[in-house]
Amino acid sequence: MGEVVKDGREEVIQAWYMDDSEEDQRLPHHKDPKEFLSLDKLAELGVLSWRLDADNYETDEDLKKIRESRGYSYMDFCEVCPEKLPNYEVKVKSFFEEHLHTDEEIRYCVAGSGYFDVRDRNEAWIRVWVKKGGMIVLPAGIYHRFTVDSDNYIKAMRLFVGEPVWTPYNRPHDHLPARKEYIDNFVKVNEGGVIDASA
Ligand SMILES: CSCCC(=O)/C(O)=C/O
Numbered sequence: 001m002g003e004v005v006k007d008g009r010e011e012v013i014q015a016w017y018m019d020d021s022e023e024d025q026r027l028p029h030h031k032d033p034k035e036f037l038s039l040d041k042l043a044e045l046g047v048l049s050w051r052l053d054a055d056n057y058e059t060d061e062d063l064k065k066i067r068e069s070r071g072y073s074y075m076d077f078c079e080v081c082p083e084k085l086p087n088y089e090v091k092v093k094s095f096f097e098e099h100l101h102t103d104e105e106i107r108y109c110v111a112g113s114g115y116f117d118v119r120d121r122n123e124a125w126i127r128v129w130v131k132k133g134g135m136i137v138l139p140a141g142i143y144h145r146f147t148v149d150s151d152n153y154i155k156a157m158r159l160f161v162g163e164p165v166w167t168p169y170n171r172p173h174d175h176l177p178a179r180k181e182y183i184d185n186f187v188k189v190n191e192g193g194v195i196d197a198s199a
């Protein structure tokens with residue numbers, strides 16, 4: 001199981017293939033038997049990840065370096081819980097609709113936890129569990145969705161290059177340039193063909 005960011009501290013990001021059950025979206029939905037995948041495999045789909053020091057994000061040099069190198073000038077926070085998120089029920093439903101964005105989705109979990117589900121090259125769902133200290137970047141054009149887990153709470157730092165655009169384009173939006181670029185960069189890896197999505 002090479003699925004974790006691990007260096008003697010708590011695992012903050014794990015990824016696994018999902019089952020097909022329609023049960024509560026906040027449950028883990030592991031396949032039986034469990035099938036984890038590595039962060040390197042996620043990176044092959046364009047999904048980047050880091051473990052950072054969430055207790056000191058204001059002064060964290062590693063976060064500063066990532067922001068500078070990737071141009072993440074904008075930052076705010078999104079708390080997903082009924083008390084803090086306006087229009088909670090509607091938002092929670094829309095986060096879990098399969099969608100894409102025309103820019104990267106960058107989320108750094110500074111408290112709580114949640115599931116970012118992404119499609120692999122064969123359209124199978126991969127569940128990426130992000131806990132406190134985990135930061136992920138979903139590339140523009142990848143189909144994905146989000147839900148809190150059964151703890152029902154996440155506080156995420158949202159980063160963006162320039163003025164943020166949060167618009168979700170619910171599937172299907174295959175004609176968008178961002179989707180075509182995603183396919184070219186991460187799905188059609190070999191010239192002349194689509195490689196095995198999960199290989
Ligand atoms: C944890 S931030 C809320 C989820 C979100 O912003 C999004 O775009 C999900 O796809």
Ligand SMILES: [Fe+2]
Pocket residue numbers: 099100101105144145168
């Ligand atoms: Fe999104």
